[in-house]
Amino acid sequence: MKYLFPLVAVIVLARIAWVGSTIPGMQYVFGVDVPYAALILFIGGFCWRVIYWAKSPVPFKIPTTCGQGQSMPWVKRDKLEAPMNTAEVAGRMFMEIVFFRSLWRNTKAGIQPGPVLTYKSTRWLWLFGILFHYSMLIILLRHLRLFVEPVPFLISALDAFDGLMLNPTPELSLYVTDGLILLGLLALLLRRFLLRPVRYISLANDYFPLFLLIGIVTTGISMRYFLRSGVDIIAIKRLLVGLATFKPEITTEIAPIFYSHLFLVSCLLAYFPFSKLMHMGGVFLSPTRNMANDSRMKRHINPWNPDIKPHSYAGYEDEFREDMVEQGIPVDKELPEKADD
Amino acid sequence: MAVITKDELSKSVAEEPSMMTGSTPPKGWMETPVQFKPGNYAYPTKVDKLEYLDSQQGVSFPNARVWNPEDEDWKLPANWKEIIINGLADRLDRFRSLKIFMDCCVRCGACADKCHFFLGTGDPKNMPVMRAELLRSVYRKEFTLAGKLLGKMAGGREMTAGVLKEWFMYAYQCTECRRCSVFCPYGIDTAEITMMLRELLHMVGCGINWAMEPVSNSNRTGNHMGLTPQAFKGNVDFLCEDVESLTGVKVNPTFNRKGAEVLFITPSADVFAEPGLFTCMGYLLLFEAIGLDYTWSTYASEGGNFGLFTSNEMMKKLNGKMYAEAERLGVKWILGGECGHMWRVIHQYMDTMNGPADFLEVPKSPATGTVFENAASTKMVHISEFTADLIKHGKIKLDKSRNAHVKATFHDSCNPARAMGMLEEPRYILDNVLEDWHEMPADTIREKTFCCGSGTALNTDEIMELRMRSGLPRANAVKHVYDQHAINTLACVCAIDRATLSTLMSYWVPEVEVAGVSELVGNALVIEGENRQELTEGLRTLV
């Protein structure tokens, strides 16, 4: 159920665009209106969410230190895992964002009779995560060639690199990243099915983005390699350049597969800001990672620091004065003179 | 309550169906209600403690009542749901961490098997991600568009009494050790979430006595044990006598003395119970050896801040005593003893909450002249930093052979490791006081260290089985070094560890005793004019 509904949802979405785009006049809706609406939702939603986060302060400096912090000069400290200043924090964030440092650290625990607990490094999640994210980045950049005219050199170089240079079968001009992203996505999906704990914690909104991305990738791949008839790349480019320059026009009929692809992308864009996919923005804002571990050295300000006083010393002494005097512990206020009787 | 035997528990952990051993509950987690049975929950706060705390300035602990977690009816206030939702809204406004941690989890599961509670119980709701989902599901339903529209389909659920019970159960099966945070790609810190859960529970009067009674004691008497000034001083005096009879060194500590250079604050357990007492003897000897001009305070007589385990405000209130007393006594800076969460509070919260401590000076070791720049603002130095600096500058004389009876391993306490980044100083000290010590496996030390399993006020006897389960990962790693190197001592720099690990070791690895690093320093110290007996067990020797 948790995965069936998202799966069906993605298939339905793809069908809607497929069938819908064949209805006369609807190509404009699916080719222009929907992508614009999705883009507005994406940008607006993204900003809204980041502002929503940023509105709350970070009252305390709570970095998770993963290495030796600043101490005496002769104690070798770990600049990246217990950063002391902005540059080092930037270094730590760079390692997290670019290399998924924390996932690289991952271990897998096991229990054997005894009981004996075991831990071993496991980097599958790291690997699949990297495969997926980097392939997606390259594919996104590659797609830019469809939106701009003339195509910048770097983009066409990337395109050639991905499509030809790296390719063992250049005559087919397969993109390496097309295969890798599918591999990454399927592996991430398989994890959710096969690993018991991960299956247990997975929600429909974990499966949905995976199916959606797989849908996007498969429609994209099919369009390029298998269902080429009716996919007029010139017309597509004209439409996309038009979208990018706010002068959209649809000149020729384009095959429905293209609209399926575009519609799924639009769905992803619209869904993005309202889902866990916002980890893309959130990773920059996580207080355990993006703060310097210098809280004993520099005072951090909490804007709502409440006015709370400790139970006062005077109140304490009032309660215990007699005992304290008896024990010879200094007091601020001497005992009252004993009344003579 | 009879505690399950080690053999039974060993079998149960390794063989009985649990998610650790490879079985999945037949139903989803939202459909699995919690069940309170004797032994699986800590007792609720006593009414008088709660009423006393509620009467204190700046903190709020309302809805004191007699209630029993095993009962169907928790006697919640009529508008409890509203209280909780408003409380959550308020915290979302005040803590960006909460918002980010609510929104960014991708449920990748990297944190799942990092929690000692999960490893020991196999209970899926002890996966850190699940612990957060317990709150997140309500957050989604009440605070996100998708949750409002799609409800369960978007992972949202109603706030019900069942959910509240679940919160109570799992907020108190997390020691806020932050091990999970190390492995999360976004650094999601489940400890932050547990803290919020506990705060929300307090708003409807659902706390545990083992947290609240120490808090109440700390507030009133200055220390969590509730020691009056004379008892506190009496205990230290008693230790001084022991020190003298063992080593011939006469130590004369002072209390509440104005004008001392340094205020020394340590967890009160160090003056109250074994094996902390031996650590305390270590401090006394060390300070005597270098002639430190310091004073104890009976008013600020607790390093450990149980407020951290209850609410932000309470933590601030208890912590405030340290600066208040330092100012009243006119000391130059503060030296802090061995304690885990005490140092989390000092390192990450104290200056923000109760600073600026501009009436103090940047700490400077009178013996070495070292200026502790890393404590330039809080003005508070950790005893391990202080001791390591003394050793580095050759200011104390150490004879390793006096620790010949000790074969140790070292336990990084969660808080110094993951909240301060203090990893090397205690190791440097051990290198200098021990002939021989061995590390536990790499995946279980330093930032990956395993919790003792009973921190954050879970050190209570009514949940002994749970403690032995959650402490298993730590104990197992100790067992590993014990098997390989026949170690007999587990060194640490935390008072809660000294209490909880002692219990844990006597259960899982009875051959191993627990000692504070300062105790081992005290053992090895050579002091001028001493008249030391033949101490086959160091400061523990009975004479």
Ligand code: SF4
């Ligand atoms: S590791 Fe982080 S992102 Fe992954 S499931 Fe755990 S809390 Fe969520």
Ligand code: SF4
């Ligand atoms: S903070 Fe520690 S106890 Fe709590 S969930 Fe994370 S690993 Fe478990």
